[in-house]
Amino acid sequence: MNPLRLLPPETAHKLALFAVKNKLVPAAAQDEPQTRLELFGKTFVNPVGLAAGADKNAKALAGWARLGFGFVEAGTVTRFPRQGNPAPRLWRLGDGHIINWMGLPNKGMDHFAARLRDFQSAPERKNLIVGASLASPENNGDDLRLLSTAIAPLADYLSLNVSCPNVGAHEASPVRELVRAVVSEAGKTPVLVKLAPEESKDALQKTAEDALNAGAAGFIATNTMPWNKRGQLRNTPFDWPQKDGAPVGGYSGPLLLDTSCRMVREIRAIAGAAIPVIGCGGVQSGDDAKALFSSGANAVQIYTGLVYKGPRLIADIKRAFRALRRQDQPPP
Ligand SMILES: Cc1cc2nc3c(=O)[nH]c(=O)nc-3n(C[C@H](O)[C@H](O)[C@H](O)COP(=O)(O)O)c2cc1C
Known part of the structure; x- marks a missing residue:
C-alpha cells in the first residue's frame, strides 16, 4: 500500500511533487538506444511522457527526467495566475479512476517562464523534451500570443489546451483562430493541439483539419471525459462527484483507453x-x-496511471515499446 493513498489527494500530489523535485525518488536506468525516437525534428530518449496537469508550474523538470520520462508536458499555464475551482476538486475513486475539477490553477506565465529558464542549464535538460501546455480559458487570442511569445523560446513544443472541461461554459472554441494565435508567435517551436474526447468522427475531422490548416504540427488525444460525454465510457462503476447538486469534473483512468485509441486511429487516418x-x-x-x-x-x-501504479509503469511502457519495435524488425 502506497502511504500517499492515505492522504487527501491534493496533499498527496503536493508531497509527491516535492519528492520528485528534490530527487527523493529512485533514478531510472539509463535508456537503451532501442527506445529512442525522432518527432518534429527532436530526439526523444524514450516515448513516455508526463501528461499536462501533473506539474502545472514546471517545478520538478529535472526530477521527472530522473524518474525515467522522455518528455514532460508542463502546465497548463495561463497568462495570469489562477486559483482554480474551490476544493474539494480532486477525487481518487479507486480501481485506477480519478475525477478532477481543478480548473487550471497555476502561478501564471511569468513564474512558468522563469522555471523553464532555470532548467535550460540543468544537466538533465539534454535528455528531456520539454513541452508547455498553454490555455486561455476565455479563448483570448491576445493572451495566447503573449503566452506563445514568452514560452516558445524555452520549450521543445507547445501544446494548446482547447479541451479543459473544468473552466466554465464558454463558446465552443474557434480552434482555427486559437491555433493561429499560438502559431503566429511560436517561431520554429512546433504547436500541438490537445483534443477533448470526441465521439463524432465528423466533428473530430473538422477540428483536426482546422488545426492543421492553422499551422498545428500534431495532436494529443485525449483530455479527460466530462460528465456530459460519459456515454463514451463503457460504464462508470462509481458515483460521479457533485457540486451544488450538479456533476462536475473530468474522468481519467482505464475507461478512457478505448476512446484514446479510437481517436488516435481516426486522427492518424x-x-x-x-x-x-x-x-x-x-x-x-x-x-x-x-x-x-x-x-x-x-x-x-x-x-492517472502514475498515481496508481507508480514509476514502474514508465519502465513497463518502455518494455512494451521495445517489444513492438522488435516485432517490426524484418527477420534477418
Ligand atoms: C488532476 C488532473 C489535472 C489535470 N490537469 C490538466 C491540465 O492542466 N491540462 C491538460 O491539458 N490536461 C490536464 N489533465 C488531463 C491529463 O493531461 C490527461 O489528458 C488525462 O488525465 C488522461 O490521461 P490519464 O488517463 O493517463 O490520466 C489533468 C488530469 C488530472 C487527473
Whole structure:
C-alpha cells in the first residue's frame, strides 16, 4: 500500500511533487538506444511522457527526467495566475479512476517562464523534451500570443489546451483562430493541439483539419471525459462527484483507453503518417501503451496511471515499446 493513498489527494500530489523535485525518488536506468525516437525534428530518449496537469508550474523538470520520462508536458499555464475551482476538486475513486475539477490553477506565465529558464542549464535538460501546455480559458487570442511569445523560446513544443472541461461554459472554441494565435508567435517551436474526447468522427475531422490548416504540427488525444460525454465510457462503476447538486469534473483512468485509441486511429487516418500523434488517456500498463502505439500513436503520456501504479509503469511502457519495435524488425 502506497502511504500517499492515505492522504487527501491534493496533499498527496503536493508531497509527491516535492519528492520528485528534490530527487527523493529512485533514478531510472539509463535508456537503451532501442527506445529512442525522432518527432518534429527532436530526439526523444524514450516515448513516455508526463501528461499536462501533473506539474502545472514546471517545478520538478529535472526530477521527472530522473524518474525515467522522455518528455514532460508542463502546465497548463495561463497568462495570469489562477486559483482554480474551490476544493474539494480532486477525487481518487479507486480501481485506477480519478475525477478532477481543478480548473487550471497555476502561478501564471511569468513564474512558468522563469522555471523553464532555470532548467535550460540543468544537466538533465539534454535528455528531456520539454513541452508547455498553454490555455486561455476565455479563448483570448491576445493572451495566447503573449503566452506563445514568452514560452516558445524555452520549450521543445507547445501544446494548446482547447479541451479543459473544468473552466466554465464558454463558446465552443474557434480552434482555427486559437491555433493561429499560438502559431503566429511560436517561431520554429512546433504547436500541438490537445483534443477533448470526441465521439463524432465528423466533428473530430473538422477540428483536426482546422488545426492543421492553422499551422498545428500534431495532436494529443485525449483530455479527460466530462460528465456530459460519459456515454463514451463503457460504464462508470462509481458515483460521479457533485457540486451544488450538479456533476462536475473530468474522468481519467482505464475507461478512457478505448476512446484514446479510437481517436488516435481516426486522427492518424485524417492527418496521415507524418503528423505526430501523442496518445493520452487510460494507460495503466505496458499492454495499454501497446494498444495506443498499435493505434498509431508515436508516443504516449500518463498521469492517472502514475498515481496508481507508480514509476514502474514508465519502465513497463518502455518494455512494451521495445517489444513492438522488435516485432517490426524484418527477420534477418
Ligand atoms: C488532476 C488532473 C489535472 C489535470 N490537469 C490538466 C491540465 O492542466 N491540462 C491538460 O491539458 N490536461 C490536464 N489533465 C488531463 C491529463 O493531461 C490527461 O489528458 C488525462 O488525465 C488522461 O490521461 P490519464 O488517463 O493517463 O490520466 C489533468 C488530469 C488530472 C487527473
